[in-house]
Amino acid sequence: MHGEHANPQDVEQVQASQGWNQPRAGEAPPAPAHSARLSTGAVAGLLVGALLAGTAGGYVGSQLGAGRADTSTVNEVLRQPISQESAPVVDGSIETVAAKVLPAVVAIQVASERAVASGSGSVISPDGYVLTNHHVVAGARGGQIQVTMNDGSKHPADLVASDANTDVGVIKIRDVENLPYLDFADSSALRVGQGVVAVGSPLGLNATVTSGIVSALNRPVRASQGGGESSLIDAIQTDAAVNPGNSGGPLVDMEGNLVGMNSMIASLSATGGQESGSIGLGFAIPSTFAKRMADQLINTGQVKHPMLGVQVSPREMVDGALIRAVEPGSPADAAGLREGDIITRVDERQIDSADSLIAATRSQEFGATVTLEVVREDNSQPRQVEVTLTSE
Known part of the structure; x- marks a missing residue:
């Protein structure tokens, strides 16, 4: 598509x-x-609100304290020794998740002629392949990539490939093995x-x-x-x-x-x-x-997506994705879709815009058969259309 x-x-x-x-x-x-x-005015408003709340709370507390002399109970609590025992680590807790994940996450720096960009990445194989965003490594061509591991060690890396349309990129850390990975x-x-x-x-x-x-x-x-x-x-x-x-x-x-x-x-x-x-x-x-x-x-070195074979218009104020052209011989053409059709659903997913249809189609597997709900611009009754997307 x-x-x-x-x-x-x-x-x-x-x-x-x-x-x-x-x-x-x-x-x-x-x-x-x-x-x-966040605008400066909004931040200032939040800070002022916090200060006012603190001042009012302190004043009320002082008045309550002045009328009550017996502090033996609260002092007994305050004077208890602080526990030296740490809370037990619970499986499935954020603490255990962090301990498992952190060793397989890297910080990325990309130095080009114009600037230094930074981001993060996930190690996805023990030999050092790292999944990251295209926009993090877009400046790597002709530049240098350095990754910092969780233990503080730094390593050079190379760009494998990236794709601007999906914002996915892959780099590889040089000369490493047996890395923890996700x-x-x-x-x-x-x-x-x-x-x-x-x-x-x-x-x-x-x-x-x-x-x-x-x-x-x-x-x-x-x-x-x-x-x-x-x-x-x-x-x-x-x-x-x-x-x-x-x-x-x-x-x-x-x-x-x-x-x-x-x-x-x-x-x-x-x-x-x-x-x-x-x-x-x-x-x-x-x-x-x-x-x-x-x-x-x-x-x-590149990516392909399952395709429906239509061009859709982002400009139209319609409740769905308006088809402006159908490619001859495409899955959409074979299914009988026409210019002027409006796609309002892909399987059980509602489609409310051109981008929604593009994203829903890209998320499908190659060769998948999907059921589209389609109406005409003249507000005709919706019809169901089965379409088999392009294969890889």
Whole structure:
């Protein structure tokens, strides 16, 4: 399917982990897994509110204390010796997840002629292949890559391949073996509300661990990659705190298995072009999709996607994806789809935009047969159409 024909200025825009994500018109702005923007006025308001609350609380406490002389009970508690025992480590806790995952997460620095970029990555094989974002390593051609392991050791690395459209990249650490690495989990089995942990190097702070939940699934999120390129991912949304530098790092389940790659965050408006931190809206590339992209990048140097064979318009105000052209001989052509058809559902998934259709199609397996719900622009009754996507 030709998602590349969509104009990113006309759809939801989300910057990559090194930039800012902007929402589509009329919606709150999403930003990349880098950071989110908060206006100076809003920050000042939060600080003032906290100070006022503290002052009022202190005054009330003083009045209560003045009218009560007996402090024997509270003093008895305060004078108890502090326990020297640590809480037991519980299997499935964030602590055990962190202990398992941290050795397989690296900080990445890319030095080019123009700048030094930083991000994170997941070791996915004992011989040093690392999964990360395209926008983290985009400047590596002609530049240098260095990774920092959890033990502080630094190693040179080489770019294997990357893809701007999906924001997936792979690098390989030189001359290493028997590295700890992360196992892929089936991201299609994720549930909203499920606990997850994000690991990476936000703002250059290596080996940072944050936790949260899966806030939503199947979020089509577009990000500017610079140079007129953009990426579109069918994202996992999470409230685990991710900030600039988390890009490319893992989102793992409570077993420590890779379920996503942190790539973008939502942003609020900002003044002075300054970046601020997480607002609890992070987006990760699902692990099943990232694994397929990594396989292709490592073995062929490029990626391909299952295709429907239509061109869709991002400009139209319709409830679905409006087909503007059907490629002759494509799966869509064979299924009888026509210009002017509006696709409103792929299997059980609702389609409300061109990007939504592109993301839903890319997430399918090669050769998969899907059922589309289709209506015409004249508001005809919906019909069901079976389409077998292109094979690899």
